[in-house]
Amino acid sequence: MATKKSVGDLKEADLKGKKVFVRVDLNVPLDDNFNITDDTRIRAAVPTIKYLMGHGSKVILSSHLGRPKGVTPKYSLKPLVPRLSELLGVEVKMANDCIGEEVEKMMVAALPDGGVLLLENVRFYKEEEKNDPEFAKKLASLADLYVNDAFGTAHRAHASTEGVAKYLKPSVAGFLMQKELDYLVGAVANPKKPFAAIVGGSKVSTKIGVIESLLAKVDILILGGGMIYTFYKAQGHAVGSSLVEEDKLDLATSLLEKAKAKGVSLLLPSDVVVADKFAADANSKVVPASGIPDGWMGLDIGPDSIKTFSESLDTTQTIIWNGPMGVFEFEKFAAGTEAVAKKLAELSGKGVTTIIGGGDSVAAVEKAGLADKMSHISTGGGASLELLEGKQLPGVLALNDA
Ligand SMILES: Nc1ncnc2c1ncn2[C@@H]1O[C@H](COP(=O)(O)OP(=O)(O)O)[C@@H](O)[C@H]1O
Ligand SMILES: O=C(OP(=O)(O)O)[C@H](O)COP(=O)(O)O
Numbered sequence: 001m002a003t004k005k006s007v008g009d010l011k012e013a014d015l016k017g018k019k020v021f022v023r024v025d026l027n028v029p030l031d032d033n034f035n036i037t038d039d040t041r042i043r044a045a046v047p048t049i050k051y052l053m054g055h056g057s058k059v060i061l062s063s064h065l066g067r068p069k070g071v072t073p074k075y076s077l078k079p080l081v082p083r084l085s086e087l088l089g090v091e092v093k094m095a096n097d098c099i100g101e102e103v104e105k106m107m108v109a110a111l112p113d114g115g116v117l118l119l120e121n122v123r124f125y126k127e128e129e130k131n132d133p134e135f136a137k138k139l140a141s142l143a144d145l146y147v148n149d150a151f152g153t154a155h156r157a158h159a160s161t162e163g164v165a166k167y168l169k170p171s172v173a174g175f176l177m178q179k180e181l182d183y184l185v186g187a188v189a190n191p192k193k194p195f196a197a198i199v200g201g202s203k204v205s206t207k208i209g210v211i212e213s214l215l216a217k218v219d220i221l222i223l224g225g226g227m228i229y230t231f232y233k234a235q236g237h238a239v240g241s242s243l244v245e246e247d248k249l250d251l252a253t254s255l256l257e258k259a260k261a262k263g264v265s266l267l268l269p270s271d272v273v274v275a276d277k278f279a280a281d282a283n284s285k286v287v288p289a290s291g292i293p294d295g296w297m298g299l300d301i302g303p304d305s306i307k308t309f310s311e312s313l314d315t316t317q318t319i320i321w322n323g324p325m326g327v328f329e330f331e332k333f334a335a336g337t338e339a340v341a342k343k344l345a346e347l348s349g350k351g352v353t354t355i356i357g358g359g360d361s362v363a364a365v366e367k368a369g370l371a372d373k374m375s376h377i378s379t380g381g382g383a384s385l386e387l388l389e390g391k392q393l394p395g396v397l398a399l400n401d402a
Contacts, residue, residue, distance in 0.1 A: 149174025201323025
Protein backbone atom coordinates (compact mmCIF):
# COMPACT_ATOMS: atom_id res chain seq x y z
CA MET A 1 0.00 0.00 0.00
CA ALA A 2 1.43 3.36 -1.01
CA THR A 3 2.11 5.78 1.82
CA LYS A 4 -0.85 8.06 2.31
CA LYS A 5 -0.87 11.77 2.88
CA SER A 6 -1.39 12.64 6.53
CA VAL A 7 -3.17 15.51 8.19
CA GLY A 8 0.26 16.44 9.57
CA ASP A 9 1.48 17.06 5.98
CA LEU A 10 -1.08 19.83 5.43
CA LYS A 11 -0.01 23.46 5.72
CA GLU A 12 -1.54 26.07 8.03
CA ALA A 13 -3.25 27.66 5.01
CA ASP A 14 -4.86 24.31 4.08
CA LEU A 15 -6.56 24.16 7.47
CA LYS A 16 -7.21 27.66 8.83
CA GLY A 17 -10.93 28.50 8.55
CA LYS A 18 -11.53 25.34 6.46
CA LYS A 19 -14.45 22.99 7.00
CA VAL A 20 -12.95 19.54 7.58
CA PHE A 21 -15.06 16.38 7.35
CA VAL A 22 -13.46 13.99 9.83
CA ARG A 23 -14.60 10.35 9.79
CA VAL A 24 -13.91 8.88 13.20
CA ASP A 25 -14.88 5.52 14.70
CA LEU A 26 -16.87 6.41 17.80
CA ASN A 27 -18.55 3.00 17.80
CA VAL A 28 -18.13 2.54 21.57
CA PRO A 29 -19.99 0.15 23.86
CA LEU A 30 -22.91 1.69 25.81
CA ASP A 31 -24.80 0.08 28.71
CA ASP A 32 -28.60 0.03 29.06
CA ASN A 33 -28.51 3.54 30.57
CA PHE A 34 -26.43 4.88 27.65
CA ASN A 35 -23.27 5.15 29.75
CA ILE A 36 -20.05 4.60 27.81
CA THR A 37 -18.43 1.44 29.17
CA ASP A 38 -15.14 1.82 27.25
CA ASP A 39 -14.08 5.21 25.86
CA THR A 40 -10.85 4.00 24.18
CA ARG A 41 -12.05 4.87 20.69
CA ILE A 42 -13.11 8.38 21.74
CA ARG A 43 -9.74 9.02 23.39
CA ALA A 44 -7.94 7.64 20.33
CA ALA A 45 -9.72 10.16 18.09
CA VAL A 46 -8.68 13.17 20.18
CA PRO A 47 -5.17 13.95 18.78
CA THR A 48 -6.43 14.54 15.22
CA ILE A 49 -9.42 16.60 16.37
CA LYS A 50 -7.29 18.74 18.69
CA TYR A 51 -4.73 19.27 15.94
CA LEU A 52 -7.44 20.55 13.60
CA MET A 53 -8.95 22.74 16.33
CA GLY A 54 -5.50 24.15 17.06
CA HIS A 55 -5.05 25.02 13.37
CA GLY A 56 -8.34 26.92 13.24
CA SER A 57 -10.37 24.38 11.25
CA LYS A 58 -14.12 23.95 11.58
CA VAL A 59 -14.27 20.29 12.57
CA ILE A 60 -17.22 18.22 11.36
CA LEU A 61 -17.17 14.78 13.01
CA SER A 62 -18.92 11.81 11.44
CA SER A 63 -19.27 8.32 12.86
CA HIS A 64 -21.52 5.29 13.02
CA LEU A 65 -22.68 3.57 16.19
CA GLY A 66 -23.80 -0.04 16.02
CA ARG A 67 -25.65 -1.46 13.06
CA PRO A 68 -29.00 0.39 12.99
CA LYS A 69 -31.60 -0.30 10.33
CA GLY A 70 -32.85 3.21 9.59
CA VAL A 71 -33.26 5.94 12.22
CA THR A 72 -33.09 4.19 15.62
CA PRO A 73 -32.94 6.47 18.70
CA LYS A 74 -31.02 3.93 20.76
CA TYR A 75 -28.15 4.24 18.26
CA SER A 76 -27.98 8.04 18.49
CA LEU A 77 -24.52 9.51 19.03
CA LYS A 78 -25.93 12.03 21.57
CA PRO A 79 -24.74 10.12 24.67
CA LEU A 80 -21.16 10.64 23.45
CA VAL A 81 -21.27 14.45 23.46
CA PRO A 82 -20.42 15.06 27.17
CA ARG A 83 -17.34 12.79 27.13
CA LEU A 84 -16.17 14.15 23.78
CA SER A 85 -16.58 17.73 25.03
CA GLU A 86 -14.70 16.90 28.22
CA LEU A 87 -11.78 15.32 26.35
CA LEU A 88 -11.58 18.16 23.81
CA GLY A 89 -12.09 20.97 26.30
CA VAL A 90 -14.81 22.62 24.16
CA GLU A 91 -18.58 22.38 23.97
CA VAL A 92 -19.16 19.98 21.08
CA LYS A 93 -22.32 20.82 19.10
CA MET A 94 -24.52 17.96 17.94
CA ALA A 95 -26.63 17.91 14.78
CA ASN A 96 -29.87 15.92 14.57
CA ASP A 97 -28.93 14.61 11.15
CA CYS A 98 -25.79 14.00 9.12
CA ILE A 99 -26.85 15.63 5.82
CA GLY A 100 -29.32 18.25 4.66
CA GLU A 101 -29.86 21.95 4.42
CA GLU A 102 -30.51 22.38 8.13
CA VAL A 103 -27.22 20.75 9.08
CA GLU A 104 -25.44 22.90 6.51
CA LYS A 105 -27.14 26.25 7.18
CA MET A 106 -27.80 26.07 10.93
CA MET A 107 -24.86 24.07 12.11
CA VAL A 108 -21.89 24.12 9.74
CA ALA A 109 -22.29 27.76 8.74
CA ALA A 110 -22.45 28.78 12.43
CA LEU A 111 -19.37 26.81 13.40
CA PRO A 112 -16.51 29.07 14.53
CA ASP A 113 -12.88 28.40 13.56
CA GLY A 114 -11.66 25.74 16.00
CA GLY A 115 -15.26 24.64 16.72
CA VAL A 116 -16.47 21.02 16.66
CA LEU A 117 -19.77 19.69 15.32
CA LEU A 118 -20.79 16.04 15.71
CA LEU A 119 -23.12 14.73 13.02
CA GLU A 120 -25.80 12.17 13.90
CA ASN A 121 -25.15 8.45 13.22
CA VAL A 122 -24.29 8.17 9.54
CA ARG A 123 -25.77 4.65 9.39
CA PHE A 124 -29.27 6.08 9.96
CA TYR A 125 -29.16 6.25 6.14
CA LYS A 126 -29.03 2.91 4.32
CA GLU A 127 -27.09 4.75 1.59
CA GLU A 128 -24.07 4.86 3.91
CA GLU A 129 -23.36 1.12 3.84
CA LYS A 130 -24.32 0.95 0.16
CA ASN A 131 -21.64 3.56 -0.55
CA ASP A 132 -24.24 5.49 -2.54
CA PRO A 133 -22.49 8.22 -4.61
CA GLU A 134 -25.32 10.75 -4.19
CA PHE A 135 -25.22 10.31 -0.41
CA ALA A 136 -21.40 10.60 -0.43
CA LYS A 137 -21.76 13.84 -2.41
CA LYS A 138 -24.17 15.21 0.20
CA LEU A 139 -21.71 14.42 2.98
CA ALA A 140 -18.89 15.97 0.96
CA SER A 141 -20.90 19.13 0.31
CA LEU A 142 -20.62 19.98 4.03
CA ALA A 143 -16.85 20.42 3.89
CA ASP A 144 -13.70 21.56 2.06
CA LEU A 145 -11.47 18.60 2.82
CA TYR A 146 -11.57 15.06 4.23
CA VAL A 147 -9.67 13.38 7.05
CA ASN A 148 -10.19 9.68 7.69
CA ASP A 149 -9.19 8.69 11.21
CA ALA A 150 -11.67 5.81 11.54
CA PHE A 151 -9.24 2.89 11.48
CA GLY A 152 -11.80 0.54 13.06
CA THR A 153 -14.08 1.05 10.03
CA ALA A 154 -11.40 1.32 7.34
CA HIS A 155 -12.18 -2.20 6.07
CA ARG A 156 -15.65 -1.01 5.07
CA ALA A 157 -16.17 0.67 1.69
CA HIS A 158 -18.98 2.94 2.90
CA ALA A 159 -19.97 6.45 1.83
CA SER A 160 -18.34 8.18 4.80
CA THR A 161 -15.23 5.98 4.79
CA GLU A 162 -14.57 5.62 1.07
CA GLY A 163 -17.10 7.32 -1.23
CA VAL A 164 -16.70 10.79 0.21
CA ALA A 165 -12.97 10.81 -0.62
CA LYS A 166 -13.86 11.01 -4.32
CA TYR A 167 -15.50 14.40 -3.82
CA LEU A 168 -13.15 16.13 -1.38
CA LYS A 169 -9.55 17.09 -2.06
CA PRO A 170 -7.31 16.59 -0.30
CA SER A 171 -8.38 13.40 1.43
CA VAL A 172 -5.85 12.49 4.08
CA ALA A 173 -5.22 10.09 6.96
CA GLY A 174 -5.60 11.19 10.57
CA PHE A 175 -2.98 10.53 13.24
CA LEU A 176 -4.72 7.42 14.62
CA MET A 177 -5.04 5.91 11.13
CA GLN A 178 -1.35 6.66 10.54
CA LYS A 179 -0.28 5.07 13.82
CA GLU A 180 -2.35 1.93 13.22
CA LEU A 181 -0.86 1.53 9.74
CA ASP A 182 2.67 2.20 10.97
CA TYR A 183 2.40 -0.62 13.51
CA LEU A 184 0.16 -3.15 11.79
CA VAL A 185 1.75 -2.79 8.35
CA GLY A 186 5.14 -1.24 9.10
CA ALA A 187 6.20 -3.30 12.09
CA VAL A 188 4.93 -6.50 10.52
CA ALA A 189 6.59 -5.84 7.14
CA ASN A 190 9.93 -4.84 8.65
CA PRO A 191 9.99 -6.35 12.13
CA LYS A 192 12.94 -6.36 14.46
CA LYS A 193 13.76 -10.07 14.56
CA PRO A 194 13.15 -12.59 16.02
CA PHE A 195 9.48 -11.94 15.28
CA ALA A 196 6.73 -13.93 17.02
CA ALA A 197 2.99 -14.05 16.47
CA ILE A 198 0.54 -15.36 19.04
CA VAL A 199 -2.80 -16.32 17.56
CA GLY A 200 -5.73 -17.48 19.68
CA GLY A 201 -9.48 -17.08 19.78
CA SER A 202 -12.26 -19.45 19.03
CA LYS A 203 -12.44 -20.10 15.31
CA VAL A 204 -9.86 -21.56 12.94
CA SER A 205 -11.93 -20.33 10.01
CA THR A 206 -11.68 -16.63 10.95
CA LYS A 207 -7.94 -16.83 11.63
CA ILE A 208 -6.77 -18.96 8.68
CA GLY A 209 -5.89 -15.96 6.53
CA VAL A 210 -3.95 -14.38 9.37
CA ILE A 211 -2.05 -17.55 10.20
CA GLU A 212 -1.13 -18.15 6.56
CA SER A 213 0.00 -14.60 6.03
CA LEU A 214 2.01 -14.52 9.27
CA LEU A 215 3.72 -17.85 8.45
CA ALA A 216 5.57 -16.05 5.67
CA LYS A 217 6.93 -13.46 8.11
CA VAL A 218 7.42 -14.84 11.60
CA ASP A 219 10.15 -16.89 13.24
CA ILE A 220 7.86 -18.22 15.97
CA LEU A 221 4.12 -18.89 15.78
CA ILE A 222 2.31 -19.64 19.02
CA LEU A 223 -1.24 -20.98 18.82
CA GLY A 224 -3.74 -21.01 21.67
CA GLY A 225 -7.44 -20.58 22.40
CA GLY A 226 -10.28 -22.68 21.07
CA MET A 227 -8.80 -23.19 17.61
CA ILE A 228 -6.02 -25.53 18.78
CA TYR A 229 -8.35 -28.51 19.19
CA THR A 230 -8.90 -28.61 15.45
CA PHE A 231 -5.10 -28.92 15.12
CA TYR A 232 -4.95 -31.65 17.78
CA LYS A 233 -7.78 -33.62 16.26
CA ALA A 234 -6.11 -33.33 12.85
CA GLN A 235 -3.04 -34.98 14.43
CA GLY A 236 -5.16 -37.85 15.72
CA HIS A 237 -5.34 -36.82 19.40
CA ALA A 238 -8.36 -37.18 21.68
CA VAL A 239 -10.02 -33.78 22.18
CA GLY A 240 -13.09 -34.73 24.27
CA SER A 241 -15.90 -32.25 23.70
CA SER A 242 -13.56 -29.31 22.89
CA LEU A 243 -14.41 -26.92 20.09
CA VAL A 244 -13.50 -28.48 16.72
CA GLU A 245 -14.19 -27.33 13.19
CA GLU A 246 -14.51 -30.69 11.48
CA ASP A 247 -14.33 -29.22 7.99
CA LYS A 248 -10.99 -27.54 8.78
CA LEU A 249 -9.01 -30.63 9.78
CA ASP A 250 -7.15 -30.88 6.45
CA LEU A 251 -6.43 -27.20 6.52
CA ALA A 252 -4.95 -27.50 10.01
CA THR A 253 -2.67 -30.30 8.82
CA SER A 254 -1.54 -28.27 5.83
CA LEU A 255 -0.78 -25.25 8.04
CA LEU A 256 1.39 -27.42 10.27
CA GLU A 257 3.22 -28.69 7.18
CA LYS A 258 3.65 -25.18 5.80
CA ALA A 259 5.16 -24.00 9.08
CA LYS A 260 7.64 -26.88 8.95
CA ALA A 261 8.54 -26.16 5.33
CA LYS A 262 9.14 -22.50 6.10
CA GLY A 263 11.23 -23.26 9.18
CA VAL A 264 8.82 -21.48 11.49
CA SER A 265 8.85 -22.72 15.04
CA LEU A 266 5.16 -23.49 15.60
CA LEU A 267 4.21 -23.98 19.24
CA LEU A 268 0.97 -25.61 20.35
CA PRO A 269 0.15 -25.91 24.07
CA SER A 270 1.53 -29.05 25.76
CA ASP A 271 -1.12 -29.01 28.49
CA VAL A 272 -4.60 -27.52 28.80
CA VAL A 273 -7.15 -26.71 31.49
CA VAL A 274 -10.28 -28.74 30.82
CA ALA A 275 -13.81 -28.21 32.09
CA ASP A 276 -16.79 -30.56 32.48
CA LYS A 277 -19.13 -27.92 31.04
CA PHE A 278 -18.90 -24.52 29.31
CA ALA A 279 -19.57 -22.42 32.41
CA ALA A 280 -17.80 -20.15 34.89
CA ASP A 281 -18.46 -22.62 37.71
CA ALA A 282 -17.40 -25.75 35.80
CA ASN A 283 -15.14 -28.32 37.45
CA SER A 284 -11.65 -28.07 36.01
CA LYS A 285 -8.32 -29.89 35.88
CA VAL A 286 -5.04 -29.74 33.95
CA VAL A 287 -4.37 -32.54 31.45
CA PRO A 288 -1.87 -33.14 28.63
CA ALA A 289 -3.14 -31.47 25.45
CA SER A 290 -2.70 -34.73 23.55
CA GLY A 291 -5.23 -36.65 25.65
CA ILE A 292 -8.40 -34.88 26.70
CA PRO A 293 -10.78 -37.26 28.48
CA ASP A 294 -14.27 -37.88 27.09
CA GLY A 295 -16.85 -35.42 28.39
CA TRP A 296 -14.25 -32.70 29.06
CA MET A 297 -13.46 -29.64 26.98
CA GLY A 298 -10.28 -27.55 26.80
CA LEU A 299 -10.96 -23.96 27.88
CA ASP A 300 -7.46 -22.62 28.62
CA ILE A 301 -3.79 -23.39 28.13
CA GLY A 302 -2.05 -25.07 31.08
CA PRO A 303 0.92 -24.05 33.30
CA ASP A 304 3.56 -25.96 31.31
CA SER A 305 2.40 -24.28 28.10
CA ILE A 306 2.54 -20.86 29.77
CA LYS A 307 6.14 -21.59 30.79
CA THR A 308 7.18 -22.82 27.34
CA PHE A 309 5.45 -19.92 25.55
CA SER A 310 7.03 -17.38 27.93
CA GLU A 311 10.51 -18.80 27.42
CA SER A 312 10.20 -18.70 23.67
CA LEU A 313 8.90 -15.10 23.80
CA ASP A 314 11.98 -14.16 25.84
CA THR A 315 14.06 -14.59 22.68
CA THR A 316 12.02 -12.16 20.53
CA GLN A 317 12.18 -8.49 19.53
CA THR A 318 8.71 -8.06 17.98
CA ILE A 319 5.47 -9.75 19.05
CA ILE A 320 2.01 -9.47 17.57
CA TRP A 321 -0.91 -10.95 19.50
CA ASN A 322 -4.39 -11.67 18.18
CA GLY A 323 -6.98 -13.70 20.09
CA PRO A 324 -7.16 -14.91 23.72
CA MET A 325 -5.53 -18.16 24.95
CA GLY A 326 -8.72 -19.36 26.60
CA VAL A 327 -12.22 -18.43 27.71
CA PHE A 328 -10.85 -15.44 29.65
CA GLU A 329 -14.39 -14.19 30.36
CA PHE A 330 -14.56 -17.01 32.99
CA GLU A 331 -12.11 -16.37 35.87
CA LYS A 332 -11.18 -20.06 36.10
CA PHE A 333 -10.00 -20.10 32.49
CA ALA A 334 -8.34 -16.68 32.27
CA ALA A 335 -4.87 -17.61 33.55
CA GLY A 336 -3.31 -18.37 30.14
CA THR A 337 -4.50 -15.13 28.59
CA GLU A 338 -3.44 -13.11 31.66
CA ALA A 339 -0.01 -14.74 31.67
CA VAL A 340 0.54 -13.83 28.01
CA ALA A 341 -0.63 -10.25 28.69
CA LYS A 342 1.80 -9.99 31.64
CA LYS A 343 4.66 -11.46 29.61
CA LEU A 344 4.12 -8.96 26.80
CA ALA A 345 3.96 -6.09 29.30
CA GLU A 346 7.23 -7.26 30.85
CA LEU A 347 8.94 -7.59 27.46
CA SER A 348 7.65 -4.15 26.36
CA GLY A 349 9.52 -2.75 29.35
CA LYS A 350 12.68 -4.35 27.96
CA GLY A 351 12.30 -2.73 24.54
CA VAL A 352 10.44 -5.47 22.68
CA THR A 353 7.78 -4.13 20.29
CA THR A 354 4.41 -5.53 21.38
CA ILE A 355 1.37 -5.11 19.17
CA ILE A 356 -2.14 -6.16 20.16
CA GLY A 357 -4.43 -6.58 17.16
CA GLY A 358 -7.98 -5.56 18.16
CA GLY A 359 -10.93 -7.56 19.37
CA ASP A 360 -11.02 -9.73 22.47
CA SER A 361 -7.26 -9.65 23.04
CA VAL A 362 -7.59 -5.91 23.68
CA ALA A 363 -10.43 -6.55 26.16
CA ALA A 364 -8.19 -9.09 27.91
CA VAL A 365 -5.26 -6.66 28.10
CA GLU A 366 -7.56 -3.91 29.41
CA LYS A 367 -9.02 -6.32 31.98
CA ALA A 368 -5.51 -7.11 33.19
CA GLY A 369 -4.81 -3.36 33.51
CA LEU A 370 -1.81 -3.64 31.17
CA ALA A 371 -2.98 -1.62 28.17
CA ASP A 372 -0.60 1.30 28.72
CA LYS A 373 2.40 -1.07 28.85
CA MET A 374 2.05 -2.31 25.25
CA SER A 375 3.73 -0.64 22.25
CA HIS A 376 0.47 -0.52 20.32
CA ILE A 377 -3.11 -1.59 20.91
CA SER A 378 -5.28 -1.51 17.83
CA THR A 379 -8.69 0.17 17.93
CA GLY A 380 -9.95 -2.10 15.14
CA GLY A 381 -10.84 -5.79 15.40
CA GLY A 382 -11.97 -6.63 11.87
CA ALA A 383 -9.74 -3.97 10.33
CA SER A 384 -6.57 -5.18 12.05
CA LEU A 385 -7.33 -8.79 11.06
CA GLU A 386 -7.72 -7.79 7.43
CA LEU A 387 -4.45 -5.86 7.51
CA LEU A 388 -2.62 -8.80 9.07
CA GLU A 389 -4.06 -11.03 6.35
CA GLY A 390 -2.34 -8.71 3.88
CA LYS A 391 -5.57 -7.19 2.54
CA GLN A 392 -5.89 -3.57 1.43
CA LEU A 393 -8.36 -1.43 3.35
CA PRO A 394 -10.78 0.56 1.13
CA GLY A 395 -10.86 3.46 3.60
CA VAL A 396 -7.10 3.81 3.26
CA LEU A 397 -6.86 3.17 -0.50
CA ALA A 398 -9.26 6.06 -1.15
CA LEU A 399 -6.91 8.62 0.43
CA ASN A 400 -4.37 10.74 -1.49
CA ASP A 401 -0.86 9.35 -1.80
CA ALA A 402 1.85 11.21 0.11
N1 LIG B 1 -10.79 -23.09 24.38
C1 LIG B 1 -11.79 -22.31 24.02
N2 LIG B 1 -13.01 -22.84 23.76
C2 LIG B 1 -14.03 -22.03 23.38
N3 LIG B 1 -13.93 -20.71 23.20
C3 LIG B 1 -12.73 -20.14 23.43
C4 LIG B 1 -11.61 -20.90 23.83
N4 LIG B 1 -10.56 -20.07 23.96
C5 LIG B 1 -11.00 -18.85 23.67
N5 LIG B 1 -12.30 -18.85 23.36
C6 LIG B 1 -13.16 -17.71 23.04
O1 LIG B 1 -12.71 -17.06 21.88
C7 LIG B 1 -13.31 -15.79 21.87
C8 LIG B 1 -12.46 -14.81 21.10
O2 LIG B 1 -12.24 -15.31 19.82
P1 LIG B 1 -11.94 -14.36 18.58
O3 LIG B 1 -13.15 -13.54 18.31
O4 LIG B 1 -11.43 -15.25 17.50
O5 LIG B 1 -10.74 -13.44 19.14
P2 LIG B 1 -10.45 -11.89 18.83
O6 LIG B 1 -11.72 -11.15 19.08
O7 LIG B 1 -9.38 -11.48 19.81
O8 LIG B 1 -10.00 -11.86 17.42
C9 LIG B 1 -13.47 -15.38 23.32
O9 LIG B 1 -14.81 -15.04 23.55
C10 LIG B 1 -13.07 -16.64 24.08
O10 LIG B 1 -13.93 -16.93 25.16
O1 LIG C 1 -16.51 -2.10 15.90
C1 LIG C 1 -16.09 -2.21 14.74
O2 LIG C 1 -15.51 -3.33 14.27
P1 LIG C 1 -14.74 -4.44 15.23
O3 LIG C 1 -15.74 -4.96 16.24
O4 LIG C 1 -14.31 -5.51 14.23
O5 LIG C 1 -13.56 -3.76 15.86
C2 LIG C 1 -16.13 -1.07 13.76
O6 LIG C 1 -16.74 0.09 14.33
C3 LIG C 1 -16.83 -1.48 12.48
O7 LIG C 1 -18.16 -1.78 12.74
P2 LIG C 1 -18.96 -2.76 11.76
O8 LIG C 1 -18.34 -4.15 11.91
O9 LIG C 1 -20.40 -2.71 12.22
O10 LIG C 1 -18.79 -2.25 10.35
